[in-house]
Amino acid sequence: MTDLSTLVNHQTRLAARPTGAASRENWRFTAEPVVDPGADGVVVQVLMLSLDPAMRGWMNEGKSYIAPVGIGEVMRAGGVGKVIASAAAEFAVGDYVTGSLGVQEYCALDAGALGRAGLAKIDPGLAPLEKWLNPLGMPGMTGYFGLLDVGQPKPGETVVVSGAAGAVGQMVGQVAKIKGCRVVGIAGGKDKCEFVVRELGFDACIDYKSGSVRDGLKQHCPKGVDVYFDNVGGDILDMVLTRINRGARIVICGAISQYNATTAVQGPKNYLSLLVNRARMEGIVVFDWADRFPEAIREIAAWMAQGRFHSREDVVDGGVAKFPEALNMLFSGENFGKLVLRVADGR
């Protein structure tokens, strides 16, 4: 067992709520000793952290599906780590775990905090650690359950997904292909579009950064759109709304184009297409399927082992001090694949 008193825990804390995009001034960097978590507690060395668009929302005040991060608190983040001290029966030193670890190098959880952090053991033999933050983690679960439970794709239908090369988009498109759908992605840039078509097997991908999404939808969705899995909102949502079929399902997973908006969010002005087409638009939050994560992880891991499912992660080095810059890569679309911050080399 590691001698905790020799360790320094570097952390990134929320210093002020941003207006628009977050910048370095919104963060404060601290260094603290690692506290002993007490009876039944655990200390986890953080190895990798997941960077997610939803983080921008957690920085805002106000009611949402989860409480905002408080000013002065360590920034909330899901991650993968290794247990370095444990007084809890369920965890042993050396176990690999996932959970809400925070943007810090060591996460000390007392007995009561274990459940709140959703700490769970993972099998690092099943897939590399970063995969547990992507297809086998929250983004994977979001895409899997959001598509299957709410999108309800049927064989032969056309499924469109925005943010196609992103963490959730990769899952949505590949699961839709496995279910026998025509799959059209929307992504920014030639590389991302080629990736989802060539490596992930999408039928087509529309590059919103070059050329018209409207024309792309006309060309690649000749039979209209039956399921749209929306990660971006804004103009792209509006354009897809003009191409939906009768009875279409629009899954509202996110709206990354709007998260940094300083004025009001841009509402979908074509929402009356829902009426004309007897279609529906439904929001999802991944935690609602928590009790079914294990079944999804088993199925996705099996697809990976069979070579039927691929994923791509963009692992950024630099530790917790790099978090502010890394987070902003999501909003500029700089990342290619699921964005992960490496905090320590744990294997």
Next chain:
Amino acid sequence: MTDLSTLVNHQTRLAARPTGAASRENWRFTAEPVVDPGADGVVVQVLMLSLDPAMRGWMNEGKSYIAPVGIGEVMRAGGVGKVIASAAAEFAVGDYVTGSLGVQEYCALDAGALGRAGLAKIDPGLAPLEKWLNPLGMPGMTGYFGLLDVGQPKPGETVVVSGAAGAVGQMVGQVAKIKGCRVVGIAGGKDKCEFVVRELGFDACIDYKSGSVRDGLKQHCPKGVDVYFDNVGGDILDMVLTRINRGARIVICGAISQYNATTAVQGPKNYLSLLVNRARMEGIVVFDWADRFPEAIREIAAWMAQGRFHSREDVVDGGVAKFPEALNMLFSGENFGKLVLRVADGR
């Protein structure tokens, strides 16, 4: 049988597509002989016509759930009439019927047109003629099936309906009360609000013309909103979106606040509340339930006979020449109850 050659058929035709609100210049008034509809045809004397917000949409070019009315064509309108000549086995002279009769005094339907007009016999003994254009007609069917099939209200839930004193709103609120819900209407003006509370039994009604809808929702929906039946769109939809509960259902039936918009429709900028609350927004078109209209008519007529269901119609006199002014009453909110145009006195 009436001698058709003695009759003159006055008609209101679409002359030009309006930008914004329709005015008298968008219409042309014609007088024609009544044509013999031939073998298996029927001539109906139009008695009453239904005036509906959806009519404004039919005047626009472009794809919708129904083809636009062509320039020069008799304006489409549902109505009640009396058969004055028939060579069809299913209809006899003297029968009362409903169907798509058009804004004209006589509707001649050849054998092929009978089905397209949806001509159906009604029992005038069951309810006065105007009721067949309201609770027992399309607005009633819209509210009944939209609320029950898509809104899926459960006892104890809170149901909010806009356009509460209108044709569809009356149905939605009363059916929701019968199903054991708390019902809050939104309507324009003190009289309408008093009507739905005192005469229709709504629990409360918010007057959007005096005071804040936001405050009204806070006051009258202390447990949030489970079902919102939207007839108006615009700011009211946005305000309700801030008050919905987890798993809420928003039924998109119409958006009367937006139908005369000359700029883009105002999209709901608070639509991400659907995500936070895992809620859904779904559009409806009444024709989808056509095969179940008879069961609904039976149930609603029984409620009326038991005194459990009331309705109010606003019958405007003046014949087909009055149609342009009467239609615009819908958009100014001048009508009080389901707006009906009397074309002839048929009883």
